[in-house]
Amino acid sequence: MFGFGKTQNVKSTPGVNLASVLHDEKAKSEIILNSIDDGVLLIDTNHAIQLFNKGAEKITGWNQKDAIGLDYKSVIKLVNDKNEPYTAEQDPLEQIFNEIAPIRDNSANLKTSSDKTVAISMSVSPLISDTNEVTGAVAVFRDVTNERQEERQRAEFISTASHEMRTPVAAIEGYLALAMNDRVCHIDSKAKEYLDKAHASTQHLGKLFQDLLTSAKAEDGRLQNHPVVVEMGELLQQLTEDMRFTAEKKGLGVDFLIGANTEDALSSSHTSSGVKMVRPLYFVHVDPERIREVIVNLFDNAIKYTEVGKITITLAGDNDVVQVRVQDTGHGIPAEDIPHLFEKFYRVDNSATRTIGGTGLGLFICRKIVELYNGRIWVGSEFGKGSTFYINIPRLSSEKAQELQIKEAAQNLPTGTTQTSKV
Ligand code: ADP
DSSP: OHHHHHHHHHHHSTTOOHHHHHHHHHHHHHHHHHHOSSEEEEEETTOBEEEEOHHHHHHHOOOHHHHTTSBHHHHOEEEOTTSOBOOTTTOHHHHHHHHOSOEEEEEEEEEOTTSOEEEEEEEEEEEEOTTSOEEEEEEEEEEOHHHHHHHHHHHHHHHHHHHHHHHHHHHHHHHHHHHHOTTTOOOOHHHHHHHHHHHHHHHHHHHHHHHHHHHHHHHTTOOOOOOEEEEHHHHHHHHHHHHHHHHHHTTOEEEEEESSSTTSBGGGGBOTTOOBOOOOOOEEEEOHHHHHHHHHHHHHHHHHTOSSSEEEEEEEEOSSEEEEEEEEOSSOOOGGGGGGTTSTTOOOOSHHHHTSOOOSOHHHHHHHHHHHTTOEEEEEEETTTEEEEEEEEEOBOHHHHHHHHHHHHHTTOOOHHHHHHHO
16 A cells, blocks of 8 residues: 555656656565565466566575576476476476466475475466466465475374374273173173273274374375285175175175176176176276275275165276276265365264264275375265265276286285285
8 A cells, every 4th residue: 555655656756757667666576576485486488487586596596697588497396205307297387378277286396406305385377468368477486394394293193193092992992892702701781781882982993093094194105005916806896795794784785796787796707507707807006905995995984874775886997997886875975065075084964974973084095095096086976865986096908917917926926816815
């Protein structure tokens, strides 16, 4: 306000020439830009740097005079967490000319002129002319080394604390189970009822610590991951058999369908005459333990949130992807909750779910694991009718799968088939 009034005074003062007013305006803009602590950078459509403020000098280690006119890529060297240079698709300064909408990147790192790595948060906006053409881009970036360090420490604390707390909780759970075992102890029915409740709460606590530990690891990339060739049909068949018991205990049916024609239940892969039918093989390159976690989580949820009906697991795919679907006939999910479902600690809050225990971490962990394999997870649901969770994972051709299996065998690693049969 104050500055604006002053400018108008200058403009209206007779005898003040335009050149000096413009010079004043430029000087003022420069003062403002250079007093901003964040780095500010302007590039034209040829990627040449047109503006580079003091903040940018401080973060990058580059001198303004040297940086101006250079291709931004020689000055703003962006790298990921593994210190690998950003690809063109990852680089917001490159992408801005394709997307023509502001881009934010909170997980970038920048190599300074002395090759030091600085954690930065960057926001890039296009400059659009009156004729709707992109004439350049402005980037504003900040050194977030301290914030990221604190985030890492917080994740480390959560993972250490949950790891340490799991041990005593497991001991309590074990002793409660012993106390409730008729062959070990004799207790009256009231005491058994209380111990039952204590046991259920301890199990919930144990699951919460386990989920906290896994999600902290998933966030900072420490999740154990040993991908091998896995044939999803075999893995899912075993998993379905393992999980069938829990579903049937609640009176729910379980179907496993496989192949492009999903009407062929897997049980029909052996006909009554004993002739083995051929089914497609769905190879993927994943850690079977991690994928198992995802499927078990989706299956457990399907049981938890379904009162009557059945759970159907379907395996299908095309040349590029393998798709797993976990479908239930349960409560369903309200449309407004769907966009948040895969966020950390998100739980649908309604009368149907309020009494059902959970941590709100399961689907977040599922998403992190699926993304580890460049896959995608999403849900389709009709409230009151049921939900279907979908997972897409890049498919390996049989030739590629064989080639990788030979390599795995040569490295003396167990092959996908062996690992699959273990789970
Ligand atoms: P939770 O431990 O609470 O089950 P999740 O992350 O696994 O945590 O799921 C998040 C929320 O999504 C759940 O609290 C539940 O409200 C909803 N949800 C997940 N799966 C289903 C399902 N199959 N049917 C209905 N609601 C579901």
